[in-house]
Amino acid sequence: MNKTKKESVVSRFLEHKFLFTELVKRDFKKKYKRTYLGMLWSVLSPLLTLLIMSLVFKQFFGNRTEHYTIYLFCGNIVFSYFSDATNGGMGSLIANSSIFTKVNVPKYLFLFSRNVSSLINFGLTLAVFFIFCIFDGITFTFGFFWLIVPILCLIIFNIGVGLILSALFVFFRDMQYLWSVFTTLLMYMSAIFYTTDSFGAYEKLFLLNPVFVYIKYFRIIVIDNSFPSIQYNLLAIGYALLAFAVGSLFYKKFNHKFLYYV
Amino acid sequence: MENKNNTNEKPILLLDNVSIRYITGDFKEIGIKEYILRRITRKYHVKEFWADRHITFSINRGDMLGIIGTNGAGKSTLLKAISGIMRPTEGYVEIGGKIAALLELGSGFDGDLTVKENTYLRGAMLGYTKKFMDDTYRDIIAFAELEDYENSAFKHLSSGMKSRLAFSIASLVSPDILILDEVLSVGDGAFRAKSEAKMKSIINGGATTILVSHSIGQVRSMCNKILWLDHGKQIAFGDDVKGICDAYEKYLQTKVLPENIQGAVN
Numbered sequence: 001m002n003k004t005k006k007e008s009v010v011s012r013f014l015e016h017k018f019l020f021t022e023l024v025k026r027d028f029k030k031k032y033k034r035t036y037l038g039m040l041w042s043v044l045s046p047l048l049t050l051l052i053m054s055l056v057f058k059q060f061f062g063n064r065t066e067h068y069t070i071y072l073f074c075g076n077i078v079f080s081y082f083s084d085a086t087n088g089g090m091g092s093l094i095a096n097s098s099i100f101t102k103v104n105v106p107k108y109l110f111l112f113s114r115n116v117s118s119l120i121n122f123g124l125t126l127a128v129f130f131i132f133c134i135f136d137g138i139t140f141t142f143g144f145f146w147l148i149v150p151i152l153c154l155i156i157f158n159i160g161v162g163l164i165l166s167a168l169f170v171f172f173r174d175m176q177y178l179w180s181v182f183t184t185l186l187m188y189m190s191a192i193f194y195t196t197d198s199f200g201a202y203e204k205l206f207l208l209n210p211v212f213v214y215i216k217y218f219r220i221i222v223i224d225n226s227f228p229s230i231q232y233n234l235l236a237i238g239y240a241l242l243a244f245a246v247g248s249l250f251y252k253k254f255n256h257k258f259l260y261y262v
Numbered sequence: 263m264e265n266k267n268n269t270n271e272k273p274i275l276l277l278d279n280v281s282i283r284y285i286t287g288d289f290k291e292i293g294i295k296e297y298i299l300r301r302i303t304r305k306y307h308v309k310e311f312w313a314d315r316h317i318t319f320s321i322n323r324g325d326m327l328g329i330i331g332t333n334g335a336g337k338s339t340l341l342k343a344i345s346g347i348m349r350p351t352e353g354y355v356e357i358g359g360k361i362a363a364l365l366e367l368g369s370g371f372d373g374d375l376t377v378k379e380n381t382y383l384r385g386a387m388l389g390y391t392k393k394f395m396d397d398t399y400r401d402i403i404a405f406a407e408l409e410d411y412e413n414s415a416f417k418h419l420s421s422g423m424k425s426r427l428a429f430s431i432a433s434l435v436s437p438d439i440l441i442l443d444e445v446l447s448v449g450d451g452a453f454r455a456k457s458e459a460k461m462k463s464i465i466n467g468g469a470t471t472i473l474v475s476h477s478i479g480q481v482r483s484m485c486n487k488i489l490w491l492d493h494g495k496q497i498a499f500g501d502d503v504k505g506i507c508d509a510y511e512k513y514l515q516t517k518v519l520p521e522n523i524q525g526a527v528n
Contacts, residue, residue, distance in 0.1 A: 018395075019386035026383060030374055098370045103363070103387045104346040174293025256349045259342075260285050 012106055019105060023113035031117050042121050043128055046080050057193050065195055067223050070136050074218040075192030077125045078150075082158060082211050083183050085118035089162030090169045090176060097262035107258065108251060111162050119155060133222060143221055149233065150217035156240040157210060163247025167254050170261045190215055210239035272358060273320035274470050275344065275439060279353035282339050284313040312494050313339040316527050317353070319489055319499045323438075326471045328485035328503075330478065330510055335491040337474050341365065341441055344472070359438025359470075362388065366443065373417030377408055377427065380416045384431045398434055405460075406430035407453070426453055433460050440469045444476070482507050492519060499525030 013020075032038035053072050057063045065071055092110040093100075100107050133140070169175045190212045196203045206212045213236050220228050228236075287308035288300060300306035314336040321327050329337050342348040344355055345363035370387070371380050381402055385395040403409055406426040411419060419427070442461070465471050465484070475481050481488065481503075488506040490498040492513075498506045502524050509520045 015389075016386075018390070018392045019383075021392075022383045022386040026372060026375060026379065029379070030372070033374075099387060101342075101347065102365045102370055105387065171289070172294045172297065173291050174295060178294070259348060261290060 013109075016105060016109060020109050020113060023109060024116045027113050027117045028120065039124070043124050046076055046125050047128065049080075050076055053193055063193075067136055067138065070133060070138060070223055071195075071219060072193055073129055073132055074222060075190060075215045077122065077129055078154065078215045078218060079187055079190055079192055079211060080125070081118060081122040081154060082161075082214075083187075084121060085115050085158035086161045086165055087176070087180065087183065088118055089114045089158070090165040090179060092162070093166040093170050093258060094262065097258075101259055101262065107255065108163065111166050112159065115155070115159055115162060118158070138222060139225075141225060143225060143227065146221050146227060147218065150214045150236060153217075153236045153240040154214050157214070157243045160240065160243025160245070160247040164243070164250050167247075167250045167258070170254075170258050186211060207235065210236075210243070213239060273356075274323045274325075274358040275472075276320040276356040277317050277344070277353065278356070280314060280317040280340070280343060280350045280355060281312055281352040282314040282336070282343055282348065283310055283351040284339060285310050314343070314350075314491070315494045315496075317489075317491075317496050318527055319496070319525065321470060321472075321487055323470055324468060325487055326465065326473065326485045327487045327489060328481035329472065329474045329489045329491065330481060330507070331491035331497075332514075334493065336494040337491055338365070338443065340491070341443060341472070341474065344439075345441055357439065360389075361439045361441065362432075362435040362437035363441040364432045364435070364443065365441070371416050371424065371428070373415065375416055376413050377403075377416055377419070378412050381427065381431055384428070388432060388435060390434070394434075402427075402430045402434065405433075405456075422450060422453075426457075429457050429460075433457070433464065435464070436467070437469060440464065440471045442471065443474045478507055478511060489525075496525070496527040498523040499527075 032042075050069070050073055053076070054069050057072070058068055089111050092114040093107060096107075096110040099105065100110075130140075165175065165179060186209065189206075189209055191206060192215070196206050199206075206216075213232075217228055217232070217236055220226055220232075285308055288306055289297075289308055292300075297306070317340060329340070331337055339348065341363060342365075343350050344357070345361055345365070346355075346357075347363070370384070372383065375383065378399075381399060382395055386392075403412060406423070406429070408419075408423060408427055411423065416424070473481065473485060485503060487501050488498065488503050489496070490506055490510055497519060498509065500506065505524065509523055513519060
């Protein structure tokens, strides 16, 4: 029973492959408003943030952490991808309500396509990140290929959170303010510009924050040049699957109710 | 194809005791704060009503069904259930083929995208393939008479141009079941005639068609089956086009619903 159900979801997605690519194109074009500087801007913006943070914490606060710029950068790219994908994905259902109230299409397509634009953005900053790694004297090893694990986890995690948020946003229009407050809070709790070793016994509490888990995964591979433990991998994968499962359940439950709320 | 006779006998669309409960009320566009406040002050009102109740009918391949009824009869909601946009609260809909619903053609475009981009997006929404769009794109633009506007932003088009484009894309569908909600013809003068001719050629091409129209004359001349809805109730259904349409017109004048009419469900 379950198997046929699963296949039908896949075949339904494939059926709408063309629509999906058109939606991705649309979201991408709209995001960059047809300017090439727009795309450049999405790389410049995190770089400027990085520059400011690096100046503030290195020069003013005298942070002496090794590879501190890269340490910051790891936190920044992971967090901005998370923030961009979830904040943008939240509105994807509402923004496309004029489509799904008139055509019978799988509604998650709108969220997925919005996530693809965020992912492309993330890919661009990731490229800049690697360039910075070279400048900072970090040697590339085959271990870098392991970055695919946290990246895949992030993609799935962001889609999962986006599924939950976009559904909630249909019902409660003040979700966007609550979520932006929450993301700010989460940013300060994700150890982007500080290190966690000063927290002693409480350090483990950071692992409750999935975004921190993914940031740290990056740092372990890029800065420490080592591999996270199996438990750590399971934790990272677990968060992603959990978010995705909860998000899918939300959609399954509310799929036919969205129509009444838009 | 082998059991063609078989599929011919089986209805292409079957609605069995379909009821759709609709909800309206204070829940739209509110926030958590307001929701909780209204809950506490007991000002949170949700009204439930049956937009359609116990609708039962079936049509066969090649039929042309006209759905008539005054505003709020539940016609649009029923079309949404048939096209799969909405799920019936009770009962079920059985469909024996590909379905294309042309509902409110003008909306759902993106003002910031160009005419070309919107054409592809709309085509994708209607279930066309990329190859099909590449092949027919020129025809669509030519039919809509928008050759000079391909790369302008959609928001810069006049509303007449917008509906011309919408119609031109939609008119390429070749479904087994075609649902038309007041879209038989659009635009002005010449284009109106052109679009009506195009629509008729699709209908004559053998598609099973469901037509919702406020023009009773149109329904009389085109349809071979009639479904009459009133406040969600099925007043009549059947192939007695003249009888049902006469009764409907009489009802419009007297406001008294007929009794003992073909296909009534209580």
